[in-house]
Amino acid sequence: MTLKKNTRISFTRHLGKNFKDDYTTLQVYSRDMADLPKLVKPFIGNVPDGVIQVRTKEDMQKIYEIANETKVPITQRGGGTAGFGGSVPYKKGIVVDTKGLEYHFLVDPLELTVTINPSVVFSDLQRQLNLEGFSLCSYPSSFHSATVGGWIAHGGYGVGSIQYGGAKEQIAALEVVLPTGEIKRFTDDTELSLFVGSHGTLGTITEVALKIKFDIPLKHQGCTFDSPAELLKGLKYLAEIEPFSIWFLNPDHVALFNELFGYNLPLSYLAIISKEVSFEEEEKEFNTLFNNAIRSSGGQILDRRYINDIWDFRFKGFTLIGDSPDYLVTEVILPIETSDKFVRKLVSRFRGKIHLEGEMVSPTHYALLIYLLFEEKLSEIKKTILTLKLYNVTTRKTKAKGIPYSTGLWFSGYYSRIYGKEQYKQYLEFKRKVDPKNISNPGKVISPKIRFLPIIKLKPIVKLASKMML
């Protein structure tokens, strides 16, 4: 326990049993989906000094008040599934677990929005919406574990993003407790943008009005392509038929499907295309457009028997890596136009080990989830080296013009690459105003100084180390 006695008393006095700082709780809250390599841990204060289950926005105001007074940083945590370290403390302090936030669920059928607590998990929300005849527009494939607030703060994309946009486009309004303690409702597009992908550094989201749609059935089609170049050409044509989702896998990933389920899928780049279809005519039109797109791009149509099964596997990609003794995962956003060479190089650099899963997040870009699977348990050194190498591959300014998926802890310092210089300027201005002491999730977005080596920043270290390793 490293909180000063008085600080601890302040937290316990106001939060009672919603504050914990026993050894086990602190350890359990010291990681998210991707545990930090052991060699990196000494430089990062990932074990918090306390954990709080925040119940109300008033609790959150109080937490910020104490944090400001005592300069104890806070790190918000939703589902802890982002894997970019956003919900992992960088400078110890308090983890604020949002899971305890009071429950809201209010559908506005005219405006087509639902107002909810940000800690709701997507699958729970979707179930409730479906019961009322509505549906989420876009959602991450971590559907069963990610929270709405975490997805927004992480700036995610997901299933349906090609039609309905990413996290940003789903928001109608946000209620945020700012680090100053002020509770503010935002509806303006420019202001809302600041809270997307900024990892809670500008405040804690306590309520979300999310855009919803009517629950329209989806029809799926599948196709295969022989090479990355053909795949990318195919994606371009397929994007023109305005699908709800385009999801694709590389041949090694398809091979795992075959192995696991006894399928006999062709070992090529495989894509599943889904479209909202309300009536028969629409379905016919979808089929025609799909057939034309495949013909024009040189792909092959996939045996229909498999398509629904593969779609059902949409949220279970990780199942395929279950038997690997070790693995690394990262994600990058790429434009279809310029990424052919990048994908080819990536596949050849990590041949045999690399598994790719892509989702179109706009008509021009796709998110590429990269898994490296290993046949043996990696040593800590090797794991660190490979992690850095993988990060280097995904962050390097290649001709592919790829961008990291999100900042979090690992990619902090890359905010302007993702959102542009202009938005970064606005971000900094807002940050200075609302969080001058930098207590709201420090170390994320703005590249932190490494603990013990305060003059060296994390971003150049990652860059330098990865250059040396390649």
Add this chain to the structure above:
Amino acid sequence: MFMSSPAEWHVDLLEIAQKCVYCGYCSLCPTFKELKWETYHPRGILEQIRMYFSEGVKESVQVEVSKSLFEAIFACTMCKACENICLVDLPLLKVWEQVRQEAFRKGRWNPLLLSLYNKVKSTHNIYGLPTEERLAWANLAGMNMSRRTKKKAPLAFFVGCQASYSGKMGNVAPSVVKILRKTKVNFTILGLDEWCCGSPVFLAGGYSAGRDFAKHNLDQLKELGVERIVTACSGCYRAFKIVYPRVLGEKWDIEVLHITELAEELIKNGKLKLKHSIKEKITFKDPCELVRHCGLVEAPREVIKQIPNVRFEELPSNKHEALCCGGGGLLKLNDSDLVNQVNSRLVSEIKYTEAEIVANGCPTCKDTILTGVKNDNLDVEVLDISELIVRAMEGEK
């Protein structure tokens, strides 16, 4: 006393904990949803297992971690939702059972649990009541079971402790008997020689002790030439279907049926006729032990479908995704408030269907739902499916 599980059931806890990819899908855990601290999250429990069982871990750390780990493990209802959704197919139920055994070894069971364990061991029923009262249900229902007790027959009706002793379950056993009699099935019951199936002992992680129960019941059944056994209790069903083969091996060769499976069979071969309509809207709560543990999905639905003009609506979460009632895993003995919290989500789903009858296939579910609907002042009748069958068979309330 040393508790152990059979070797083939034993898993390497540390290895499994290390295989968790931390995707968080198991956050659907019904008790984590209420308690919300990550230490109760199945992946958080695995993280604690990693800390507790790591090689060279300091004793002081082990003691510290054990406080939270054992608390979390007994907050589990053994509903199996986590194992069903696990992205990398981890055998989580085996892990949870083994951690309970570790808690026992360390003398860290809650006294109520320990007392249940001792009661079951000494009296062979979960209530610690005298064996002579095991047939009280028949007397209360005015049924003479002497001609059926311990007679040679191909099928045995295993009554189970709750249907035998609990007043709240008073109609369950008589309903099963009515079905069997009406369809002229040649059956027997073990009477005073029926021992608890051992479910609570197994759930608490007590394999050596549980094996004695399994062996006793098997010997009794074999003596009567029984080839098939039917039960209306999902806990007994799971024990016979999953645990007995584990602890008895090939000696356990008796076919196990839930009352809904037998009813379905009897309907198919024309022996059971559900002639009377039931005007109330019906919904069905799948017991975790039937659906997730044993994969029994269709039989209850097939039976309900046969009720003339039936108005049936599925609960929003049904079949493999059914919500836990909160009553499993001996949670009642550890935290009855938590049971009520978990149960209130199920009650909201029952409310949503606007059903007037909620049928189920498990005395524990029935008991827990009864409390839940009472707490919520919900006007809904809670029936065991055997009671529902009798109503459709005989046409009276």
